[in-house]
Amino acid sequence: MSDEKFNQELLSFIQHSPTPFHAVHSMAEMLRRGGFEELDEAKSWSLQRGSSYFVIRNGSALVAFRYGNKSLLDNGLRISGAHTDSPCLKIKPNPEINKHNFLQLGVEIYGGALLYPWFDRDLSMAGRVDFETDNGELSSCLVDFRDPIAFIPSLAIHLDRNANDGRKIDKHKELPPILAQLEIDEQFSFDDFLLRHIEGFCEVENAAKVLSYDLSLYDSQSPSFVGIKKQFMASARLDNLLSCFIACKSLLVCENLHCSMLVCNDHEEVGSASSSGAQGPFLKSVLERLISSEDESRDAFERVMRQSLLFSIDNAHGVHPNFSEKHDDKHMPLLNGGPVIKVNANQRYASNSESIALVKSLCKKLRLPYQSFAMRTGMACGSTIGPITAAELGITTLDIGVASFGMHSIREIVGSADSITINSIVTAYFNR
Numbered sequence: 001m002s003d004e005k006f007n008q009e010l011l012s013f014i015q016h017s018p019t020p021f022h023a024v025h026s027m028a029e030m031l032r033r034g035g036f037e038e039l040d041e042a043k044s045w046s047l048q049r050g051s052s053y054f055v056i057r058n059g060s061a062l063v064a065f066r067y068g069n070k071s072l073l074d075n076g077l078r079i080s081g082a083h084t085d086s087p088c089l090k091i092k093p094n095p096e097i098n099k100h101n102f103l104q105l106g107v108e109i110y111g112g113a114l115l116y117p118w119f120d121r122d123l124s125m126a127g128r129v130d131f132e133t134d135n136g137e138l139s140s141c142l143v144d145f146r147d148p149i150a151f152i153p154s155l156a157i158h159l160d161r162n163a164n165d166g167r168k169i170d171k172h173k174e175l176p177p178i179l180a181q182l183e184i185d186e187q188f189s190f191d192d193f194l195l196r197h198i199e200g201f202c203e204v205e206n207a208a209k210v211l212s213y214d215l216s217l218y219d220s221q222s223p224s225f226v227g228i229k230k231q232f233m234a235s236a237r238l239d240n241l242l243s244c245f246i247a248c249k250s251l252l253v254c255e256n257l258h259c260s261m262l263v264c265n266d267h268e269e270v271g272s273a274s275s276s277g278a279q280g281p282f283l284k285s286v287l288e289r290l291i292s293s294e295d296e297s298r299d300a301f302e303r304v305m306r307q308s309l310l311f312s313i314d315n316a317h318g319v320h321p322n323f324s325e326k327h328d329d330k331h332m333p334l335l336n337g338g339p340v341i342k343v344n345a346n347q348r349y350a351s352n353s354e355s356i357a358l359v360k361s362l363c364k365k366l367r368l369p370y371q372s373f374a375m376r377t378g379m380a381c382g383s384t385i386g387p388i389t390a391a392e393l394g395i396t397t398l399d400i401g402v403a404s405f406g407m408h409s410i411r412e413i414v415g416s417a418d419s420i421t422i423n424s425i426v427t428a429y430f431n432r
Helices: 003-015 020-033 190-202 238-253 282-292 300-305 353-366 385-393 416-431
Strands: 037-039 052-057 061-066 077-083 088-099 102-110 123-133 138-144 178-181 207-219 224-226 232-235 259-265 309-313 340-342 371-373 396-401 403-405 412-415
Touching: 003 232, 003 238, 003 416, 020 037, 020 052, 020 061, 020 123, 020 138, 020 238, 020 259, 061 238, 061 282, 077 238, 077 385, 077 416, 088 190, 123 190, 138 190, 138 207, 190 207, 232 416, 238 259, 238 309, 238 412, 238 416, 259 282, 259 385, 282 300, 282 385, 309 353, 309 385, 309 416, 340 353, 353 396, 353 416, 385 396, 396 416, 412 416
Parallel strands: 037 052, 077 259, 077 309, 309 396, 340 371
Antiparallel strands: 052 061, 061 259, 088 102, 088 207, 102 178, 123 138, 123 207, 224 232, 232 412, 340 396, 403 412
């Protein structure tokens, strides 16, 4: 596959994955086409060496693995991890707002969103809707309106002369999007609105009542290549669907020699403390089942972990040419400069000298570039699933990712070459 075609497939994946539910659905389809068998957590597993499997939790987190031909106890696992969620605006349970006959929806901020870019964008809505059928059964489906159905208008500069001078956003007041202009005395029920659209999304004819939903707004603008040389890619949710796609593609093409695994957790942007997050038991429960299928000894899990490695793949901060003073002079990752090894003395990143040496050696053999990132002293950095997973499993971990601009904005930028480089590195890591 050419580099351009690979990146086009990446951007298509992101465009069709506006929520974690859709991202997991898309990855599951990729895995099925690649010969992976879906497992049910509620049932007993009979795992066969040389076969490939995946399991989904909450529809928003996924673990997939190749049960390689080499012994787990002798060779350990090669795990790559990412997260499916991105900062966004989520719809509240009772969202209807009517001000001056403008229909608006109450929203809640999910994660550390950069809020100003959400204004004056064409917004759509997607997520999961749970409903009751005519015969009283519970069901659910994924919805994606795709078309722009909402917007959050800025206040004109003439009415707010201080708008460009660091004015603070009143989140509760200013973020509710506008969906429509209602007639006088016209009533609107958001649940009824969803119910009318369920048939088209789910191909069901007997939906009777919407009971609950997990819905988010998103930018409806398509991802694109940008720059006069097309050296960059712009899209929503590059953090961290790029990493999910890269790791999934690498797992699909890697050899079935070692046991290689992908984990894509949800809720990283809000701390990972959930049943499908990195702080929850999802990955460990899958690992315990896998390892016990080979050896039921009490110490088998620890023996395997001691020989295993986790790549925590998440985007890094590229040096912004207008704000280079925000970086340490010796740690300024460039877009298209190769993947970034992330280091933090306070363990916000889980990389250590052992895991760093391994990936540098791998890059040297592949003749591929790499970069290093450490935060400017005195500034706090973000974190990843890496430290959490390392603490939960006791596994040696490396934090790595591609450099980006605008992290947590409604539209982010990465280098077109970096996705190709890190895909080659992760594939080689699975085959190592």
